[in-house]
Amino acid sequence: MRVSTTKFYSHGKCIERIKFTRIFSSSVLSQLRPVSPEELSVDIHNKFRIYGQFVEFDTSKVVETLRCLRREPHIALSYVEQLKRSRFSLDVYSYAEIVRMLCYLGCSGKLKSMFLEIIRKENNIDFEVADLFEVLDEEGPEFLVRVSNEMVKAFATVGKFDEIIDIMFQIRRRGFALSILSCNFLINQLIKCGKVDMALAVYGQLKTLGLNANGYTYVLVIKALCKKGRLEEAVGIFEEMDKAEVNPSEFAYSTYIEGLCINGKTDLGYQLLQAWGAAKIPLSAFAYTVVIRGFCNENKLEEAEVLLVDMEKRGVVPEVYAYRALIFGYCKVGNIIKALALQREMTSKGIKTNCMIVSSILKCLCRIGMTSEAIDQFKEYKDEGLFLDNVCYDVLVHALCQLGKVEEAMELFNEMKRKLMVPDVVNYTNMICGYCLQGKLINAWELFMEMNKSGHKPDIITYNKLVGGFARYGYVQKAVDLLDYMTTQGLKPNTSTYNMIIKGLCMEGRVKEAEVFIDGLQEKCLANYTVMVNAYCKANHLKKAFQLFMRLSERGILVGKHSCYKLIDAFRQIGEMRAAQLIFDVLIKQGLTPDLVTYTKMIHSYCKRNCLQEAYHLFSDMKRRGIKPDVVTYTILFDTHSKVNKNISSSSQNALQSKEEVVDVSVFWNEMAKMDIKPDVVCYTALIARCCKTKNLEHAIRVFDEIIGRGLEPDIVTYTALLCGYFATGDVDKAVNLINEISIKGIPQDNYFMTSLERGISKAKRLPYRH
Structure with a gap:
């Protein structure tokens, strides 16, 4: 009207x-x-x-x-x-x-x-x-x-x-x-924006207003309920659909299965997938893909791969998303061989590789140290005519910069621009970082200026890298000026920014300047002191590191578990076990349990100094705190028993002074068996050395036979330990047979073997062997 x-x-x-x-x-x-x-x-x-x-x-x-x-x-x-x-x-x-x-x-x-x-x-x-x-x-x-x-x-x-x-x-x-179409649009937008409760409230109002939901409405409600983890209520929606005489679509079934997988119930999603498949309920490739993705997220890669095969057997054609989930999964665990094999299988079926898969493979190669292979793979993708986006280029740029190959990285960076790909903040930042690591600060600054002119506003990470570069190479005032410039650009320096300056100064051995800088900060935080403790360690100022650590701990401040580990390691390596133990005790006092590696290193250091009581105390404390020893821990104990010298007095008053006080090695061996810890060749070798030291040659031979029986390969150290045992008991014939076996197998002989052989020959009165 x-x-x-x-x-x-x-x-x-x-x-x-x-x-x-x-x-x-x-x-x-x-x-x-x-x-x-x-x-x-x-x-x-x-x-x-x-x-x-x-x-x-x-x-x-x-x-x-x-x-x-x-x-x-x-x-x-x-x-x-x-x-x-x-x-x-x-x-x-x-x-x-x-x-x-x-x-x-x-x-x-x-x-x-x-x-x-x-x-x-x-x-x-x-x-x-x-x-x-x-x-x-x-x-x-x-x-x-x-x-x-x-x-x-x-x-x-x-x-x-x-x-x-x-x-x-x-x-x-x-x-x-x-209209129901408008309501569906509204509910969907609410879910996308994370307003799931509001979406469910709108659905409740639909029923109040007397609007009849359609199939898509129910799918959206199932999705919303699954996002909230209300899986039983989601099942109830299928009952509502039945009452409304609305047949569930493939998407409805798939959405519920996806909800199970998102909530960590992939096994249940798989069972439902199998049951519905057996009931001839039509399921799309999406249903299989979400379960495959769920398995991959839970690191159940074999199950995911079996499902991919089963999917094809059922006549459902896999999509790129199913392969992508599996390739991502294998890349995450570093199995690049499997990831590449899956990619080849995918392309052989006519499914095109996309940039996300390519970048995942390149990142995996770089992460496991195969940078040269990543570069070759990158070139292969280019030769195949695949489109490679900024992310793919950036993976290689970052890797090359970390290796110090900044010029090669710059070639790729310029290639991006020639291909009319506009470098983003991440691309620029990685190149700036590469130049800073090389000390090419002029190049880094020029790139920083180019970045600004091209309309890309540097973020806090960009500034941090540049600030760190200036500080590391002695341009402290330039670094401070850059902090002021940041502020004018609306960015506030954070803890990492200040720490970059502290780290940069300390890496160049300019600890005094770092101390002055940290004293001048108006707002200091724990992270600043943590960096300072680490910096003292790197600069070999262990006394200052220890004093700062203890001063902070007396005030109830712990600089961080990893910093404690670094301090313990530094003092342990120079033989300052008292300082290492004090820091170790501070960790315990603060309610933090040291990890297995730290316990094992401390035990090893005590064992090397014949401080066996301290070593056993730490070993018992570790088990009491629920930390399971591994094969390395037991190997150290076996090795200690084979080399313990009762004539060398310990620096500790509580150190064991006699052979009789040494714990029976069989106790450790039985513990390993109970905890199902499989000995490796090194562990077996330490045990053989222990048996030979106590002239228990029969046990040593049984251990050697067990190595062979398990399909392990004894190395020259293992043979040397057994050879010493034969010479010690005067069994020259067996010693000769063992030497011949080493020669036949072509096992390389090291200096330790030759020295042991010479000692054995000089000790034996008669030996049918020409040296």
Whole structure:
């Protein structure tokens, strides 16, 4: 229904007359007469072209003009745009006329854009969307439903979900509701934006308003419930569908299976997949893919691969996403051979490799130290004509910079630009980092400036790398100036920024300057002191590191477990076991349990100094705290028993001084068996050496035979230990046989073997062997 002129003038917001003053006089206006739409179209078009603006017009004339142009939307919209440029304020009735025109012509995209104008209050709009619906109220429910669909899309685009829900209730009071399509769109957008509870609330309101959900509505609700972990309620939706006589789609089944996998119940998702498959329920490739992805996320790669094969047996063609999940999984665990094999299998079936798969493979190769292979693989992909994006290039750029091959990295960087690929902040930052590591600060600075000029704003990581480079090579003032420049760019230096300067100074041995810098910081934090402790260690200022550590620990501040480990390691290696033990005890006191590696290293250090009581104490403490010893720990204990010298006194007053005080080695051996710890060749060798030391040659031979029985290969150290045993017991014939066996097997002989052989020969009175 058209809005009458009487109603138009009665509306309080829209009675203001807008006047324009350009080249037309009032006499021209007096010549205006009623014309047909065709004549008006031509007239408006000509006026736009010649004059670019209208003479005196009011809102009533705008509405009437728009009505005449209802069948000429392009001219009508041009007319509207000209009015906007002329600062003419279109009122609610003008927009209502535009809505009528766009709706009847099916111009949904333009209708959504118009709603966005109103929502954003562009072009001096002073009314609300609700006012527009009030004007359009008499157009009828069918018309209003079509309009409301685009209105919902517009509100959702700008994230104004509360406003949509308010309007839902307002228009319901007018006797109509949103279409189910609009509601589905709204629910979907809410889920995408993470507003899952609101999405479920909207679904609840649908039922209150009496709207009949369709299959897609139910799929969205299943998805929302699964995201919240409400899996049993999601099952209930299938029952609702049954009552509503809506057949679940493949997507509904797949969505529920995906929900199980997302919630860590991939095994259950797999069982359901198998059960539904057996029941002849049609399942798409997506259902199989989500289970494969779930298995891969749980590192069950073999199960994922079996499912991929089973998928094909059932006649479901795998998509790139299934292969991608498996390739990602194998790359994550470093199995690059399997990842590449899967990629070849995928391409042999006509499935194209994408950039995400390529970058995953390249990252894996670089991570496991196969950088040269990554470069070769990169070249192979280029030769095959695959499109490689910024991420793929950046993997190689970063790897080359870390290897110090900055010039090669720059060649790739320039190649990106030649291919019209615009380098991003990450690409620039990696190159800047590479130059800083090489000390090429001028190149790094030039790249930094180029980055700014190209419109890429450096982030905190970029600044940190550059600041660290300046500090490391002695340009401390430059680094500090860069901090000030950061602030002017709206970036606040963080702890890492300050630590970069501290690290840079300390790496160059400029510890005094680092101390001055940290003292000058207005806001100090624990991380600064942690870096300082590590810096002292690297600069070999162990006394200062220890003093700072103890000073902080007395105040209840622990500089971090890994820093403690570094300190312990540093003191342990120079034989300062008292300091190492004090730091170790601080860890325990703070309620932090040292890890297996730290315990094992401490035990090893004590054993090397014949401090066996301390070693056994730590070994017992480790087990009491629930840390399971590994084969390395037991090997150290076996080796200690084979080399313990009762004539060497320990630096510790509590050290064991006699052979009788040494714990029986069989106790450790039995413990290993109970904990199912399999000895390796090194462990067996230490045990053989122990048996030979105590002249228990029969046991040594049994251990040697066990090595062979397990399919392990004894090395020259193992043979040397047994050879020493034969010589010690005077069994020269067996010694000769063992030497011949070494020769036949072609086992390389080291200096330790030759020295042991010479000692054995000199000790034996008679030996049928020519040296």
